[in-house]
Amino acid sequence: MGRYVVRRVIQAIPVILGATFLIYALVFLLPGDPIQALAGERRADPTVVAMLHNRYHLDDPFFLQYWHYLVGLFQGDFGEDYRGNAVVDVMTRAFPYTINLALTALVIEMVVGVVAGVIAALRRGRFIDNLVLISTLMVISIPTFVIGFVLQLLLGVKLHTDYGIDFFPVSFNEDAGFRAYLLPAYVLASTSLAYIARLTRTSLIEVMRADYVRTAVAKGLSPLRVVVRHGLRNALIPIVTFLGMDLGSLMGGAVITEGIFNIPGIGHQLFQSVYLRERTIVVGVVSALVLVYLFTNLVVDLLYAVLDPRIRYE
Amino acid sequence: MTDTTKPSGARDGGPRLDAVELLGARRENLVPGTPLLEVDDLHVEFATRDGIAKAVNGVSYSVSAGETLAVLGESGSGKSVTAQAIMGILDMPPGRITAGKILFRGQDLLRMSSKARRAVRGRKIAMIFQDALSSLNPVLSVGFQLGEMFRAHHGTSRKEAKDKAIELMERVRIPAARQRVNDFPHQFSGGMRQRIMIAMALSMEPDLIIADEPTTALDVTVQAQVMDLLAELQAEFHMGLILITHDLGVVADVADKIAVMYAGRIVETSPVHELYARPAHPYTKGLLNSIPRLDQKGQNLYAIQGLPPSLLKIPTGCAFNPRCDRTQDRCLVELPPLVPVLDAEGADLPGRHSACHFWKETLHG
Numbered sequence: 066m067g068r069y070v071v072r073r074v075i076q077a078i079p080v081i082l083g084a085t086f087l088i089y090a091l092v093f094l095l096p097g098d099p100i101q102a103l104a105g106e107r108r109a110d111p112t113v114v115a116m117l118h119n120r121y122h123l124d125d126p127f128f129l130q131y132w133h134y135l136v137g138l139f140q141g142d143f144g145e146d147y148r149g150n151a152v153v154d155v156m157t158r159a160f161p162y163t164i165n166l167a168l169t170a171l172v173i174e175m176v177v178g179v180v181a182g183v184i185a186a187l188r189r190g191r192f193i194d195n196l197v198l199i200s201t202l203m204v205i206s207i208p209t210f211v212i213g214f215v216l217q218l219l220l221g222v223k224l225h226t227d228y229g230i231d232f233f234p235v236s237f238n239e240d241a242g243f244r245a246y247l248l249p250a251y252v253l254a255s256t257s258l259a260y261i262a263r264l265t266r267t268s269l270i271e272v273m274r275a276d277y278v279r280t281a282v283a284k285g286l287s288p289l290r291v292v293v294r295h296g297l298r299n300a301l302i303p304i305v306t307f308l309g310m311d312l313g314s315l316m317g318g319a320v321i322t323e324g325i326f327n328i329p330g331i332g333h334q335l336f337q338s339v340y341l342r343e344r345t346i347v348v349g350v351v352s353a354l355v356l357v358y359l360f361t362n363l364v365v366d367l368l369y370a371v372l373d374p375r376i377r378y379e
Numbered sequence: 380m381t382d383t384t385k386p387s388g389a390r391d392g393g394p395r396l397d398a399v400e401l402l403g404a405r406r407e408n409l410v411p412g413t414p415l416l417e418v419d420d421l422h423v424e425f426a427t428r429d430g431i432a433k434a435v436n437g438v439s440y441s442v443s444a445g446e447t448l449a450v451l452g453e454s455g456s457g458k459s460v461t462a463q464a465i466m467g468i469l470d471m472p473p474g475r476i477t478a479g480k481i482l483f484r485g486q487d488l489l490r491m492s493s494k495a496r497r498a499v500r501g502r503k504i505a506m507i508f509q510d511a512l513s514s515l516n517p518v519l520s521v522g523f524q525l526g527e528m529f530r531a532h533h534g535t536s537r538k539e540a541k542d543k544a545i546e547l548m549e550r551v552r553i554p555a556a557r558q559r560v561n562d563f564p565h566q567f568s569g570g571m572r573q574r575i576m577i578a579m580a581l582s583m584e585p586d587l588i589i590a591d592e593p594t595t596a597l598d599v600t601v602q603a604q605v606m607d608l609l610a611e612l613q614a615e616f617h618m619g620l621i622l623i624t625h626d627l628g629v630v631a632d633v634a635d636k637i638a639v640m641y642a643g644r645i646v647e648t649s650p651v652h653e654l655y656a657r658p659a660h661p662y663t664k665g666l667l668n669s670i671p672r673l674d675q676k677g678q679n680l681y682a683i684q685g686l687p688p689s690l691l692k693i694p695t696g697c698a699f700n701p702r703c704d705r706t707q708d709r710c711l712v713e714l715p716p717l718v719p720v721l722d723a724e725g726a727d728l729p730g731r732h733s734a735c736h737f738w739k740e741t742l743h744g
Contacts, residue, residue, distance in 0.1 A: 276513040282468050283508075284579070285501030286531050294527075295516055302518075373518055374563040 099342035162330035169250035182265025201259035309365030421479030452640035505580035511572035522560035642698035
């Protein structure tokens, strides 16, 4: 088990390096001069441009530039953006928002998705099952930004203007505390929630047909115990995998949601940085997201062994 | 239905015991000779995409305390479906019990509330399944699964339940029970897993155990050990045992009486040794002839021609008529009732019935 973890951590190193290289190259390939982008529409002063080019090694060949970045990275220095802000500061400012948002979304999709899936599975073929199936299909087919804007309009604006209930802030508002995250988290979670409801339903229907569930019934256990202890306990294994993988997607996928609700999180930052060709920030943020992916994947794999005793890591 | 001539439902319409009374009923209080369980004219069908599959078509049998009934038949003969109906674990839908009674201590299980039924299930009637690996929950320890019986039925604490589980494992002779109580089903061998299933069924000291092909998934040496254990424990607790099997060899040593099923009906009943000596139904005869024998080494093994009928389209008349070597015109139209058979002098043979128009020729010919 310990050796397994060590092996997985070692395996993560080339993945991270590869990711930084790819992102660095992609941003490098973007047309336009980043220093000119700083100046916007105005002509930038050529001497300033030359100075900044020199400072950020922008005239060096690509591999040399990447090498400079890597050397910094290994010394724990993520570099600075073209305005002189340390990338670490930019990230530590933005990440808490995104983590709050993603975790809230994860809880919402887990609770609502699993409950909806269980109800649908146990009432298979009935009205409630069809309701879950059709509504989840709709959520899956509608793009997130549509759901986002519609809910923002209905719950953020209309609920306030028409009914006088000011519960969901239209735009992110730090004073509203946890409440501010609810609506955006729901929007962010919506697609995954639909998948989880469907996955839970399928998985539980499958498990409830298993021999050991029949045994549980034959033992004279209560229906609740049969479903929860013997059914759901087994049906949850694929769902835990999905949830673990999804935490990474939720953080990386927050770009649109953070844009709609104006949340100053990592997605927001990423979008701006790509726009401004802020290479160091883009690479830093994406690498951090890759780390999150790798970490949650490892946790899921370890959790597997806890959930299913037949799995052992040597 | 015409094929049921066994005495049935004698106490039908009598006072209904409620669940509490039933649970309190002691084995000793049972009037000797009265059956523990009587299945009476049971009909079960399944709605399938292609139509209605008639899995059980008027089955009647009974088991007394301390008695072993072997139900014999090939796959699809309705033997397991009958057992599932007794346990109340049929999938309904698509399954449906269309007629019949299942009397346990004189009380019809089919008319009980689901709560009362659940109290009987596992506690008074327990079941052992064929494949212990798939029948045990893979993610729960065997100790938990055994202890769960005590926790669910007696409200025993978690810790006490574990001690009970160890006791049970020792009782079915699982070595190092205390060390292995927290192991998971996949860590045990096939024979040990089936012992755990037996321990689980025994935990509440039920009146009746239904064993659905308990040894099919095991290799031959282990089969014998498991059967011996089951027979020994049955004698110790004076339980009724319904042994469902397609293996004639398993039956001979442990059963008191046999019911042979074909296409959802009982075609022959008999005390165990008489059946082997002189079958009274061509199907039983065919089954006995298809057992490999050492003195016939090198010869072709006899096999009953044809295939079992589709339950969606059971042949009219006797269901066995397309495969029988005695088939006459009468067999194609007239369903043979299960009638008592008589010996050559016309004297009654107790416990023997056959559902063949030509039982005389089969038995004596």
